[in-house]
Amino acid sequence: MILNKTEDKLTNFAKKLTKFIYTMQKLLIGFIATALTIGFLPSCNKDAKKENTTKTDSTKKEVSNTPPPAIMPGDMKVGHFEFGGADPEKSKEFFSKTFGWQFMKYDGPTDYWLVMTGDTLKGGIGGGMMKKKDFQAMGGNSVSTIMVPNIDDYSKKVTDAGGKIIVPKMPVPGVGYHCYFKDIDGNTWGMFQMDPTAKMPDKPAK
Numbered sequence: 001m002i003l004n005k006t007e008d009k010l011t012n013f014a015k016k017l018t019k020f021i022y023t024m025q026k027l028l029i030g031f032i033a034t035a036l037t038i039g040f041l042p043s044c045n046k047d048a049k050k051e052n053t054t055k056t057d058s059t060k061k062e063v064s065n066t067p068p069p070a071i072m073p074g075d076m077k078v079g080h081f082e083f084g085g086a087d088p089e090k091s092k093e094f095f096s097k098t099f100g101w102q103f104m105k106y107d108g109p110t111d112y113w114l115v116m117t118g119d120t121l122k123g124g125i126g127g128g129m130m131k132k133k134d135f136q137a138m139g140g141n142s143v144s145t146i147m148v149p150n151i152d153d154y155s156k157k158v159t160d161a162g163g164k165i166i167v168p169k170m171p172v173p174g175v176g177y178h179c180y181f182k183d184i185d186g187n188t189w190g191m192f193q194m195d196p197t198a199k200m201p202d203k204p205a206k
Contacts, residue, residue, distance in 0.1 A: 081115075081127035081144040084135025086185045088113060091129060094184050098154070098161045099146065103129065110134060117146075132185055143180075145190035151177045154191055158183075171198040 085091030092113070095101040099117070106112040111131050118124035127144070148154040151169050158165060158181045166188065167180035176195040182188055 078144070079125055081125070081142070082135065082140065083127070083129055083144070083183075083187050084132035084140055084185065085129050086132045088129060088131060091183070091185055094161050094163070098157045098163070099148075143188050143190055145178075145192050148191050148193055151179055151191055151193040155179060155181070158191075171200055173199050 088111070092103045095115070096103070102116040104114045104116070106114055106128075111134070113129045115127040115129055117126055120126065146154075155165050155169065162184045163181050165179060165181045169177050169179045171177055174196055176198050177193045178190060180188055180190050
């Protein structure tokens with residue numbers, strides 16, 4: 001009887017260990033993909049650097065194959081974000097419905113969900129969500145900005161999903177438009193739309 005219980009414990013431990021290793025492999029792949037995208041791992045691009053041009057079979061013209069530039073001083077990009085959800089299931093529904101984000105539960109000592117916002121190979125970053133009480137216990141109060149194609153459309157999506165715009169759309173001349181909103185858990189987020197034609201509104205005539 002004692003031997004059977006010991007075997008069961010070992011089996012359960014092995015299952016958890018296997019799942020943990022699988023999750024960490026996924027995390028490692030994501031981190032490596034992000035690092036390669038922003039040039040943080042230049043040593044992985046040795047072959048690409050040696051051969052900066054390639055020839056296509058159809059046109060026989062030289063096509064540039066230069067790898068992304070390495071990170072320069074003062075150009076440290078945000079690589080991860082975290083936020084807290086009072087009801088994680090409702091938070092997942094809010095962000096999935098509004099922005100199409102995907103969530104994966106991390107099997108660890110604390111409730112934690114990995115957040116996949118898009119393809120990291122295209123420059124996107126991922127993040128994490130934990131229960132709001134755990135996040136507040138860590139002093140979490142950061143604001144992350146979400147890049148959107150049209151700030152007006154996504155402002156409506158935020159309000160339709162139960163969020164609230166707290167600072168409406170405002171121009172950043174020559175760059176784009178910015179606004180702030182609160183999600184259903186009261187967390188503050190930013191949204192940004194790139195638009196080089198953005199300008200300050202004309203002052204009303206006196």
